Amino acid sequence: MKEITKIDYLNVENLIDQKDYIISMMMESWEISFPNDFDKEVKVRARYKSLVEYIMLKKAKVLAAIRDDKIIGILWYFTKNGFIYHVNQLVVSEKARRLGVGSKLMNMLTEEAKKEGIDEIELFVSKANMGAKKFYDNHGFEVERIFNHGFEVERILMRRNIDD
Numbered sequence: 001m002k003e004i005t006k007i008d009y010l011n012v013e014n015l016i017d018q019k020d021y022i023i024s025m026m027m028e029s030w031e032i033s034f035p036n037d038f039d040k041e042v043k044v045r046a047r048y049k050s051l052v053e054y055i056m057l058k059k060a061k062v063l064a065a066i067r068d069d070k071i072i073g074i075l076w077y078f079t080k081n082g083f084i085y086h087v088n089q090l091v092v093s094e095k096a097r098r099l100g101v102g103s104k105l106m107n108m109l110t111e112e113a114k115k116e117g118i119d120e121i122e123l124f125v126s127k128a129n130m131g132a133k134k135f136y137d138n139h140g141f142e143v144e145r146i147f148n149h150g151f152e153v154e155r156i157l158m159r160r161n162i163d164d
Helices: 012-017 019-033 040-056 101-116 130-138
Strands: 006-009 061-067 070-080 084-092 120-126 142-147 155-161
Touching (some): 006 101, 012 019, 012 040, 019 084, 019 120, 019 130, 040 061, 040 084, 061 101, 070 101, 084 101, 101 120, 120 130
Antiparallel strands (some): 006 061, 070 084, 142 155
């Protein structure tokens, strides 16, 4: 596998141009996080639609890892309360996992947070997705709370303070 050529922000045109591939990556992640969800395709397509809408409204940003003009990973986030970056989703193509793609995206987000004066990064991870949980542990995130009601799978709120 070739080295990532760049990490950059996506715009609406990028999202639409690579819609099928982005949905495919989101589906791979959803299947790990919510293994018994029978409506996954409907939910993932709705999630993609929300992503495009939030980008159009400038309410969220998407960092992308790009190799050979193809997106191999995305990190979708927004600013919460003016001082927190909330990661809505971090997905990496199955073929590009464990190659440092997620780390590069997270490192870029951390650098952006430092530049913008953001105090912390937070996210939810499904308890079923232990690979992602371990990834976040390794990147300095700590469990703040576990939600186990109202969800098919327990969800874990994790936070990481940004060092100045």
